Amino acid sequence: MVVPRDWAFELLLFAQRNPKPCPVLAVLDAGEVSGPVLGDGDVRTDLPLYSLYREGEAAGTRTDVLDVWQDDFVTFALGCSFTFEAALQEAGIPVAHIDQGVNVPMYRTSLPCEPAGRLSGPLVVSMRPIPADRVADAVRITSRYPAVHGAPVHVGAPGELGIRDLSAPDYGDAVQIPAGHLPVFWACGVTPQAAVLESGVPVAIGHAPGHMLVTDVPNWRYQVP
Amino acid sequence: MVVPRDWAFELLLFAQRNPKPCPVLAVLDAGEVSGPVLGDGDVRTDLPLYSLYREGEAAGTRTDVLDVWQDDFVTFALGCSFTFEAALQEAGIPVAHIDQGVNVPMYRTSLPCEPAGRLSGPLVVSMRPIPADRVADAVRITSRYPAVHGAPVHVGAPGELGIRDLSAPDYGDAVQIPAGHLPVFWACGVTPQAAVLESGVPVAIGHAPGHMLVTDVPNWRYQVP
Structure with missing residues (x-):
């Protein structure tokens, strides 16, 4: 996530106040x-x-941002849950969107984040269907990756998050939810x-949802021993 | 820790880059x-x-800061290791400075923190002597309190931290180190x-070392389950 210097304190504060959606790996x-x-x-x-934003409006996607780069841009590297998917798979827990060859489904929820100065907005979540008898394992495994x-x-009960239709994600792709699986x-x-x-941030850049920065840092570096 | 708004981003960034000494509980x-x-x-x-600082110089201690308060002051609440001492004691691990009725000894080390903008400085550590056969337990217990x-x-070998004389702490009080105990x-x-x-921050306020803000938040709230 990239914002002008004038917004950098508020974005870092937003991350401090909302550490689950915004785990900061580097600034x-x-x-x-x-x-x-x-x-x-x-x-x-x-x-x-990349997704470009101007004055609080989506301003399209692009494969580089060389032409819109500003000298006052501050870059935030945030952790991504794709990092813990290998650990789920190694434990024999299926990751539906990988098995189905699509992007992970993501939803804007009705839960507001804790605001920070001028920055406020809803919690966005990703969803993976997990077999009922592996939900506890999925919780334990992913809890070891707080930085991603x-x-x-939330486990089950999507309505409590304000999600009315799991088959219509706000970002990414829908996945089939097999019988006996819970949406997690x-x-x-x-x-x-x-x-x-x-x-209404005047200009900002993010990754297009699901189109992540892939680094050379191995997954285990983000695992709590 | 209180700094003017103009320094708040750098302090929050300093905390993000140095999370062990600067665990931010609230801003x-x-x-x-x-x-x-x-x-x-x-x-x-x-x-x-309180300790007051002006232009990078200590400007004395005081029991309130009403007369020096500024409307642009941003307050950071940081976790304190006093929080995990009850857990150590409950596990039968002695906490020397409590037993000896003094403040914990603290030392400026020779290890530089990761700078953030205009902010840089050395890592400061607190020291507790731990019986050799309880060092592993002390590590495990305190690792469950990352927010404090x-x-x-560092375990043992104070010279590696640039500490030449454990009996002369830079802040707080010296403690006796019993035979068979390691400085941790x-x-x-x-x-x-x-x-x-x-x-050289123009003006800033901290707690006087060892004279902490005591809150109503119970210790367990900062324990990782």
Whole structure:
């Protein structure tokens, strides 16, 4: 997530107040395009797809942001729940969107995040259907990865999150939910993009949902021993 | 820790980059004197003793800061390792400074923190002597309290931290180290005050070392299940 320096304190504070959706792995200095987590990469070119926002409106997607880069842009690297999916699979827990060859489904919930200054917005969640007898294991395994969203925020009962139709996600793709599987919801790093939209930030850049920055940092580095 | 709004982003970023010494429990909005963690208290009066800093110099201690308060002051509530001492004692691990009726000894180390903008400074640690056969237990118990500094950063070998004389702490009081006990070092919340001193922040307020804000939040709220 990239915002102008004038908004950087509020975004960092928003992350501090909402650590489940916004686990901060690194913050670059204003204007920097590489650094911790990114290594010698370039944040302007290394993501597969970017979402641009202007004045609180979506302004399209693009495969690099070289032409809109500003010297006062501050880059935040946030953890992604894709990181713990290998651990789920190793424990024999199916990850539906991988098995079905689609993007993970994500939903804007009716739960407001804790605001920070001018920034406010709803919690966004990702959903994975988990067999009822593996829900406890999925909770325990993902709780060991707090830097990539950690344990679920909600198990079953999507209506309580304001989600009326699981087959119509706000971002990503719908997945089939097999019988005997519960929809399990994890806090999602698209949350600050929803806040940027709702709060009228003059200009901001995020990853297009599901089109993540892939780094050289191995998964185990984000596992609590 | 209280700094002017102009320094708040850098302090929050310093905390993000140095989470062991600077675990942020809450950040109040500029000018606010109560809020999360503080409840209906008043940060200007509720600490037993304050340290004032001006232009990177210590400017004395005081029992309230009503007369120096500014509308642009941003308050950071940081976790304190005193919180996990009850858990150590419940497990039968002696806490020397409590048993000896003195303040915990704290040391400026030779290890630099990760800088953030204009803010830089050394890691400060607190020290508790732990019986050799309980060091592993002390590590495990305190690791469950990451929000109040968590597991130790260093066990034994004080010279490696640049500490030449354990009997001459930089803050707090010296403690007797019984035979068969190892000096065990935890990251300390005085660290951002050392940074404020070193970085020439125009005005800042901290707790006087060892004179903590005592809240109504129970210890278990900061324990990882």
